[in-house]
Amino acid sequence: MNLAVISFALGVLFLQTRAVLPSGALLLLPAAALMLPALRWRGPVVRLALLLGCFLIGVAWAGWRAEWRLADELGSTWEGQDVEVVGVVSGLPQDFDRGVRFEFVIEQRLTPGAVVPSRVQLAWYHGKQAAPAVAPGQRWQFTVRLKRPHGGANPGGFDYEAWLLERGIRATGYVRPGAATKVDDFVWRPATVVQALRATVRQNFARLLPAEHYPWQGILTALAVGDQKAVDSDLWVVFNRTGTIHLMSISGLHVTLVAGLVGGLVGFGWRRVPALALRCPAQRAALAGAVLAAFAYALLAGFGVPAQRTLYMLLVAAAALGSGRVVAPSRILALALLLVLIVDPWSPLAPGFWLSFGAVAALLYIGSAVLGTGDGWRQRLRGWGVVQWAATMASLPVLMLVFQQFPLVSPLANALAVPVISFIVTPLALLAALLPWAPLMLLAHGILDALMAFLFWCAAWPVWQAPAAPPWVAVGAAAGVALCLLPRAVPGKWLGLVLMVPAVFWPAQLPPPGEAWIDVLDVGQGQAVVIRTQAHAMVYDPGPRYNADADAGQRVLVPYLRWLGVRRLDKVLVTHGDADHAGGLASLLAAVPAERLLSSMAELEGDLCAAGQGWRWDGVDFRILHPAPQAYLQTTRRNSLSCVLAVDAGGRRMLLTGDIEAVDEVAMVERDAAALRADLLLVPHHGARGSSTPAFVAAVGAGEVIYSVGYRNRFGHPRADVVDRYAATQARQWRTDRDGALRIRMAPAGMTIDATRRQAARYWHGR
Known part of the structure; x- marks a missing residue:
């Protein structure tokens, strides 16, 4: 039986690695043909056929679920169009620096013919006005603009589109200004009642423990209601470096703890009431209490995927124990795995799935x-x-x-953090959620304060990387x-x-001498490039700032450098001070040491870039072509001071241009047109209308051009006339929003370009 479940699981996992969905109906026929002989015959061949049939059933099941979910999609003609809808706010709204973000369940589509999914994620921007009062359970009428799920596609990076698919969110968008009407203050449904309770608990923690005076309030909120956004982004770095990140969210350990505590109390009390004990054994009553407590806590935590996994495992274990039969622990784990995959076939995409089942399997082992x-x-x-x-x-x-x-330091940190968080802080946080009494919250915060001092000390220890x-x-x-x-x-x-x-x-895989490996990362509307030679590495622009709590340095660059095995940088070049190019600098430098900083920003430490500067690494030549040294005295325009870099390797040249504009292109052509000749061009200013002049395009003469742009960005980059201009030269055009991160190899044998969305295509991409 265990092998059959594992075969089914492998089928589900196999489906999640496909670029195209196979037909589930076609797979069920060979699966049935393979499994039918098992009803009459036995033997190793029949057993192998049975396992193969279970594998095909797993593929078919995951494929059918995927087809069903993908069918609830945003019509391609309605992407970016105004659509009037009525629906209910779901989940906990999350405030950010410019507005509030929330999930929205659409009930009515008032725009005739509109094809929009039933569940979307919306942002409501308020600018300098007061934040909109959005609460779970409210019914609103909005005019919205939606787009299909889209996230950055970088090797080894977080797949935002898969995350949205697993949660059933089939479009993202924003509320149009001045087009919102509250229809009902509250819609009475079981789901909205639970979300309203969660919001009330969060408000109580914020009211009794103001964040400006109690820095760990967000952790207590996360432990009580699963609101991980309440935890400051800097703290996740500490938890990650100490291996305690699993304790700061509603994990299986917390759900199991609550279930065990309630189950033990129910069993203790049940045995002391003879009438109850005679009617139902105390063990079964304790099991029922444990399951109900786990279900209630999972609901309070937002019924997230980790909590669901633990709940299903407890249900299987309780059913096995309650049946009175002796069931092997491995079979309980296998049944739990089967139930998790039936309910959520996308769960193997999450690291938490492997950590949860791996830890439980190890403990059973x-x-x-x-x-x-x-x-x-x-x-x-x-x-x-x-x-x-x-x-x-x-x-x-x-x-x-x-x-x-x-x-x-993970074993040491967890040795103290696990019992303190699990047996002291979490029970106090849950008790404070039920009884919002300030002394309870202060006690929990005080204990957490001492633990955090220990974790900050542990975070200074080295982290092994490969x-x-x-x-x-x-x-x-x-x-x-x-x-x-x-x-x-x-x-x-x-x-x-x-x-x-x-x-x-x-x-780490390193370029041979004389080769340059250049990766143009998919960071949305902005720019971030990693350049490596055999013994050196540099970053050309650290990417955009997304909001007050996140930037491309933290979310994309640092994980990608770790994925490559780059532990230090020889140089960081920041072309200019715009947030879409320099926004990730602080996060990058905080995580990865850099030997030298080069930029066009006088306010930064390091050197100013200027035409004529150059260096040679491992047989690869680097040369700054712009700005001219006197430009710093002639203009203060950030774009015009963008550092332009030429990389020569293997007889090929790539030109990286920042946000230079038409006037700068003219100056570069007049100064030295021959120096602009290149095989590959990172298009100036993301393909904006005020750049890529005909003279510049002709002088460069690139056969390959790359636009670093965000999906459906508000600037309309790249502009159609710019695209046509490069098309007229027969250049092959690449876009990070369409192709994902682009990995360029410049070598004597030739130049190759690999697109992440082609190399690692998945069936949900673009849908």
């Missing part, structure tokens, strides 16, 4: 060693140490594969973990360490 430790305090301490060791080892392959890092390894390395590391967790008497345990070596020490 060493269960006998823990259960046999005895009742003394030394034995219990040893058992606790074994549990921590198993959980840490089980997480290592996932962390190295997904995040390319492993906090060395570049991204192939998936087979993680599989080998998982097998190594299984060997390492065997009892001490088992021979050959050392082979486990050998299997884990590739995941921990996987080497």
Whole structure:
């Protein structure tokens, strides 16, 4: 049975790696043909056919669910059009620096013929006005503009489109100014009642623990109602560096803790009432109480995917225990896995899925060693140490594969953080959610304050990093973990360490001498480029600032450099001071040390870029072509001071141009037109109308051009006339919004360009 579930799971996982959805109906026919012989015959061949049939059923099930969800889509002709809708606010609205963002369930489409999905995510911008009073359960009539789900596509990066698909959000957009009417203050439905309760709890925490005086208020809110946006972005860095990030959200551990606590209290009280004990065994009553408590906590936490997984596992375990039959723990875990995948076939896309099931599997794997430790305090301490060791080892392959890092201090940090958060802070936060009493909240905050001081100390410890390894390395590391967790008497345990070596020490892939590898990242409306030679690395623009709490340096550049295995930068070049080019600088420098900073911004430390500067790395030549040194005295226009860089490698040249405009292009052509000749051009100013003049385009003569632009950006970049201008030269045109990150290899053998959305296409991209 366990192997059948694993085969089904592999089928679901296989489907989530496809670029095109197969037909589920066609897959069910061979699956049935393979499984029918199992009804009458036995043997290894029949068993293999049965497993293959389960695999095909997994593919068919995940494919059918995907087709059903993708069918609820935004009509292509309605993208970017005004649509009048009526619906209900869902979930917890999230304030940001310019407005509020919330999920919206559409009930009516008032615009004739409009084809819009039933669940969308909206932003309501208020500018300098007071923030709109949006609350869960309110019914509004809006005029909205929507676009299909779209996110950055970068190797090893977060897939925002997959995240939206899993949550059933099939479009994003914004409320048009002056086109909103509140229809009802509250719509009475079970889901809206739960969301209103969550909003009330969040308001109570904010009222009794003002964030300006109590910095950990957001953590308590997250532990109580699952509002992770309440936690300051800088704190996630601390949790990530200490390996405690799983404790600061509603994880399986918290749901299990609440279920166990309530179940124990119900069982304790039930046994002391003879009439109740005679009517129903105390064990079953405790199980029912535990399941109900887990369900209530999962609802309070927003019924997020991690909470759902834990709830389903508890349901399976409770059903198995309540049946009175002896069920092997591995079978309980397999049934829970089956239920999770049936309800949410996209869950394998989340690292939390692998961490949750990996940790539980590891604990079941060493269960006998823990259960046999005895009742003394030394034995219990040893058992606790074994549990921590198993959980840490089980997480290592996932962390190295997904995040390319492993906090060395994680066992120490978790040894204190797990009991404090799980047994003290979380129960106090939940009690304060039910009884909003300031002393309770202050007690929880005080304990958390001491723990945070410890975690900040731990965050200063080094973090082991290694570049991204192939998936087979993680599989080998998982097998190594299984060997390492065997009892001490088992021979050959050392082979486990050998299997884990590739995941921990996987080497970075480096360009050969004389080659340059240049990656134009997909950062939305902005620009970020990583340039590497054999022994050097630099960043040309650190990307845009998205909002007060996020930028491309934090969300895209730093994870990508970690994915590559780049631990330090030889140079960071910031072309100019516009937020779409320089917004990620602070986050980048805070995470990755840089030897030298070069820019056109006098207010920054480092040197000013100027035409004539140049350097040579590993047989690759770099040369600054603009601005002229006297330009700093002649203009204060940021765009006109953009640093233009030429990279020569393998007999090829790439020109990176920042946001230069027509007047700057004319000056460069007049100064040295021959120096502009290039094979590949990063188009000036994202393809804006005031750039890419005919003379400049002709002087460059690039056969390949790249636009670094955001999907359906408000500037209309690249402009149609600019696109036509390059098309007239027969240049092949690339766009980060359409193609994702572009990986360029300049070598003596030739130049290649790979597009992420083509190399790693998924069926949900663009839909």
